[in-house]
Amino acid sequence: MIFRDEYTRFRDLVESRLETYFTWKSDVPSLTEAMRYSVLGGGKRIRAVLTLAFCYAAGGDELATLDAACAVELLHAYSLIHDDLPALDNDDMRRGKPSNHKVFGEWRAIIAGDALQSLAFEKLVTCPLPPERLVNMVLTLAKAAGAAGMCAGQTLDMEAERSSAVIAIDDVRKIHELKTAALMEAAALIGVHAAGGSAEQINAASEYAKAVGLAFQIRDDVLDATATSQQLGKPSGSDEKSGKVTYYTELGAEECERLIAEETERAKNAALQAFADAGFLSWQAEELAERKS
16 A cells, blocks of 8 residues: 555656646647647556656655656657557547547647647756756657657557568567657656666666566557456457457467566566665556556
8 A cells, every 4th residue: 555655646746747737828729728638638647657766766856857757748648649640550549538639630639749749858858957867868758759769669560560471479579669668668767867876777777667668568468358448448459450460469368467477577676676665666567567457
């Protein structure tokens, strides 16, 4: 319960700060509303919590890092808007309600996503932290978002869907590492950078987040095949309908569970090696591995 309370505390800090981002008087209220719809429309705030948790574990000031955590969440929201577009994953539901483009139209959803990406970097660089730390934080998020991270993963995912060639499980892993784990890794690293953490802590945060990110996506594959749309808050069975190769389709449920457990242990061990108090990080890894939605 202590760790769950800590998660709730981190999440509530993020929610409260995100609320303040959309109170300005906008010259284009329709754009602001589209941005607000996806950012404040629910979600577990997993990535933002990781930023605050790693900052805390490395001895940093979590309140001074709050806008950085929110920046990660803004970037995540942008990616979800774009992922759901008809030209990409073509999903009509997100977090239990219509996707952004179903409410605001495709062109406005694209622009809202672009604006959220810009806002993420704006909030990141205005954190009250030493400039040298901010530089590392900005570089980390930029790499995760771009052609070496999420955009690369989305490209590989789309090419795989449209290819007639056999997709190997190693290719699926690469897509997951870039499309999902890259932003989780950035979230963890930003937290350590914000705290001025050591090289050992940077390496441990990277290993932890990569392992958690892979386990998270394998769980996603399992849930897409086994959970209901109501449980997921988005259409279930979409991978099967699109003919997508996933860990579940290639390896089956039992092997997926073994890999999730293996990656979760790898994450926990990495945290324990570099952080004096890794209790929350270990709990969070287990929670993500066992999630039902």
